[in-house]
Amino acid sequence: MQPPYKVMFLFGTRAEVLKLAPIINLMHRDTGTWQTVLVSTGDSQLLNDTLAYLNFKIDFSVDASNIASTNEVELLSQLLHNLNNVINAGQPDMILVAGDATTSLAASLISFYHHISLGHVEAGLRTYERYSPFPDEMHRRLTDNLADLYFAPTTRARDNLLQEHHPAKRIYVTGNTSIDNVNHTLQGDFTHPLLQKIPENHRILLMTMRRKDNIGSPMKRVFHTMRDIVETNSNVDLIFPIYPYPEEVSLANEILGDHERIHLIEPLNHHDFLNIAARSTILLTDSGGLQEEAPALHRPLLLLRDETERQEAVSLGGVKIVGTDPTTIQQAVFELLNDEKKYRQMEQAEVPFGDGHASEKILKIIAKYLQLK
Incomplete structure (x- = not known):
């Protein structure tokens, strides 16, 4: 596959967009290699304020009026329906999600059905308590079951993935992009x-x-x-x-x-x-x-x-x-x-979540992966 690579980012919460923001910003600086497609699945004031603060322009916005219910089943159902249309319109080479929100689970299912590669930022986090935190724990496990690339923040997260028999050649310890944010923000x-x-x-x-x-x-x-x-x-x-x-x-x-x-x-x-x-x-x-x-x-x-x-x-x-x-x-x-x-x-405790360069490492891994496709 030749650049520019089209990468779709999906997020429905403030936390998700903050985790993905360092990667998106790096891609925006290299438009010869990357084309970003930003998809918002939420309509909260917090998310909208965060998008404005980051100066991100949304390419596709899922109609949040239909998914405002707190019922997780209804939310997932509506997301699957709406994201199916977004994927058809956006035609990405790869999808990136972060963490454990309902958006990540919905995106992982859609990517699977469309045969589109999925990268999971912050992969491998576990409590191994099925209902705690709920529903986050099962969301991240299911997302990892469908991912193609795993960006584990720590060696512990990597070991969790290996223990679950995910392919070692697709697991990368990158650190957490949240530390990138800290280094750039203070x-x-x-x-x-x-x-x-x-x-x-x-x-x-x-x-x-x-x-x-x-x-x-x-x-x-x-x-x-x-x-x-x-x-x-x-x-x-x-x-x-x-x-x-x-x-x-x-x-x-x-x-x-x-x-x-x-x-x-x-x-x-x-x-x-x-x-x-x-x-x-x-x-x-x-x-x-x-x-x-x-x-x-x-x-x-x-x-x-x-x-x-x-x-x-x-x-x-x-x-x-x-x-x-x-x-x-x-x-x-x-x-x-x-x-x-x-x-x-x-x-003075040691910082376990990386050196603040996770987003740079993730970009290099994605570029190599897509180049070989």
């Missing part, structure tokens, strides 16, 4: 109005919590715990960008609202978020991406989940699993605020 002279409101001698806790399986009782426990922590530490501020789920917004305002040192804000663009995270004392999250970014930012992270598919960061000491148990969270935050040795150990 700004030494960064300022933000929010940071200017917080006294310099205060320590900042930055929290994100957005998983749907945490909404309800788990989220209430965490919010009450975080308010207690702020109220009992006069030099601590909490920053919480609220994901726009109605129940999350309601709970945050009810439990965390009306406190001068708790800052409830709208989601930040990725540039501002990473730079504020780099200036925070402790990060708390239930998401996947921040588990990768925290070690690269050299900030301790407390994971508000009971398990992780990114065990490398836990094993190396940069991430600690605390779940949503109030006592466990309180003790972990107290230790990091008061035990300088423990803090330094987490802060």
Whole structure:
């Protein structure tokens, strides 16, 4: 096959487009070799704001009005129908997806039926708990079953793929593109109005919590715990960008609202978020991406989940699993605020997710693969 190679990128969430963005940007700089086709399968404000922030022009946008249901079966069914038409119109040489969202699963099935090669960025992540996280765990396993190229972020992810008998010659340890984003985004002279409101001698806790399986009782426990922590530490501020789920917004305002040192804000663009995270004392999250970014930012992270598919960061000491148990969270935050040795150990933990050049490695692999087709 001769260049330019037409590569289709599919994404329906902010996390997916951020993972694929470093690869897309590199392709845009070499139009003699690459032709990108960007397909959006979502219509959330977060995704649209992220696309605008990245200055990405969408080539195909799936009608989100038909797939707004939270029912995963209906969502997958509608995606398969609509993406079939997109593939017929776009005629790509290869499809690239990232992670474990419903879009990745739908794209993998469509690529199989159309005999189009599929590359899976962030392949091989596993908890080996079928329903945890749900439905992410099975999405990534099924996507890997249909992929042609596997871009594993770590040797652990590669070993998972080998254990499942995926072909070794198609598995590449590239690092994670999230580290590419960190390296390109941090700004030494960064300022933000929010940071200017917080006294310099205060320590900042930055929290994100957005998983749907945490909404309800788990989220209430965490919010009450975080308010207690702020109220009992006069030099601590909490920053919480609220994901726009109605129940999350309601709970945050009810439990965390009306406190001068708790800052409830709208989601930040990725540039501002990473730079504020780099200036925070402790990060708390239930998401996947921040588990990768925290070690690269050299900030301790407390994971508000009971398990992780990114065990490398836990094993190396940069991430600690605390779940949503109030006592466990309180003790972990107290230790990091008061035990300088423990803090330094987490802060200086090794970065397990690559050297910040994953996207360059992925491009070279794809170019060689398509050249030989």
